[in-house]
Amino acid sequence: MKIFKNKVVIVTGASSGIGEACAREFALNGAKVVLAARNTERLHDVKVSLDKTSAETFIVQTDVQKVEDCERLIQKTIEQYGRLDILVINAGISMRAVFDELDISIVKEVMDTNFFGAVYCSKFALPHLLKQKGLIIGVSSISGLTPLPGRTAYVASKHALDGFLNTLRIENMKKGLKVMVVHPGFTASNIRSLALNAEGEPQKETPRNEDKMMTSEKVASLIVKASIKGERNLTFTWKGKLAVWLYNRFPSLADRLIYHEMSKETDAPF
Ligand SMILES: NC(=O)c1ccc[n+]([C@@H]2O[C@H](COP(=O)([O-])OP(=O)(O)OC[C@H]3O[C@@H](n4cnc5c(N)ncnc54)[C@H](OP(=O)(O)O)[C@@H]3O)[C@@H](O)[C@H]2O)c1
Numbered sequence: 001m002k003i004f005k006n007k008v009v010i011v012t013g014a015s016s017g018i019g020e021a022c023a024r025e026f027a028l029n030g031a032k033v034v035l036a037a038r039n040t041e042r043l044h045d046v047k048v049s050l051d052k053t054s055a056e057t058f059i060v061q062t063d064v065q066k067v068e069d070c071e072r073l074i075q076k077t078i079e080q081y082g083r084l085d086i087l088v089i090n091a092g093i094s095m096r097a098v099f100d101e102l103d104i105s106i107v108k109e110v111m112d113t114n115f116f117g118a119v120y121c122s123k124f125a126l127p128h129l130l131k132q133k134g135l136i137i138g139v140s141s142i143s144g145l146t147p148l149p150g151r152t153a154y155v156a157s158k159h160a161l162d163g164f165l166n167t168l169r170i171e172n173m174k175k176g177l178k179v180m181v182v183h184p185g186f187t188a189s190n191i192r193s194l195a196l197n198a199e200g201e202p203q204k205e206t207p208r209n210e211d212k213m214m215t216s217e218k219v220a221s222l223i224v225k226a227s228i229k230g231e232r233n234l235t236f237t238w239k240g241k242l243a244v245w246l247y248n249r250f251p252s253l254a255d256r257l258i259y260h261e262m263s264k265e266t267d268a269p270f
């Protein structure tokens with residue numbers, strides 16, 4: 001049975017990685033999926049591959065940094081399908097540099113995408129989601145729960161996202177809105193090659209072995225399963241769970257272990 005038949009799902013950052021895989025997973029389970037990102041060529045490729053499976057998809061070019069684009073994304077979705085059941089807040093970028101070498105504009109760039117992009121989409125989607133007693137899925141990170149050296153802006157954006165979504169859940173708990181916050185560990189995708197360096201340029205090469213990571217497809221499949229079960233929180237990989245547990249109970253020890261682990265990366269910046 002197609003469990004999301006007649007449901008409408010928006011996925012931001014659907015042109016690559018976890019977002020693309022979520023869009024595919026929801027579409028294959030019967031949802032009508034709105035694909036949002038900046039790169040329409042990539043979105044078109046995703047749409048074409050899903051069209052072959054008779055999935056129903058719709059593209060809305062969206063830069064989540066722009067409040068007017070986020071408003072338009074929700075408007076176009078309602079015009080096209082008349083409802084919205086699930087908003088997957090996934091669009092995101094990363095950075096890699098120590099804070100004292102980091103151009104301050106990069107902090108804003110990361111916050112504008114990972115945090116304010118989420119805020120804008122939630123704001124315009126909320127009335128429609130409330131009508132359906134719908135669901136917001138926020139793709140945060142283990143970095144929403146623990147620190148990560150060399151990633152100050154990224155960690156700040158994900159902590160902010162966690163705080164925002166966990167509060168939105170309580171504010172709307174009597175109105176039927178569900179909120180699931182997802183904390184992936186390192187997942188194979190483009191995010192590390194596109195991560196901004198101290199000068200704001202993509203660092204181009206990933207500093208980690210992507211082959212050893214969970215795949216975006218696996219993350220997406222677990223997200224969709226957890227959304228069916230109505231989970232509120234999803235944290236991936238035993239290493240990620242261990243890091244969160246250690247940081248909450250033994251923060252000073254965790255600081256040293258995280259430093260040691262991250263300093264093994266190629267060209268670690270600290
Ligand atoms: N991969 C990991 O290790 C990992 C771990 C934990 C959490 N996450 C989170 O997972 C999410 C997806 O990342 P990913 O790993 O799948 O990376 P990815 O392959 O680089 O995909 C990022 C997606 O975000 C979109 N995006 C970036 N800036 C945008 C903007 N201003 N407006 C609209 N869309 C934008 C990109 O599309 P366009 O460039 O076409 O706009 C792309 O579709 C992110 O929030 C990331 O923080 C990833």
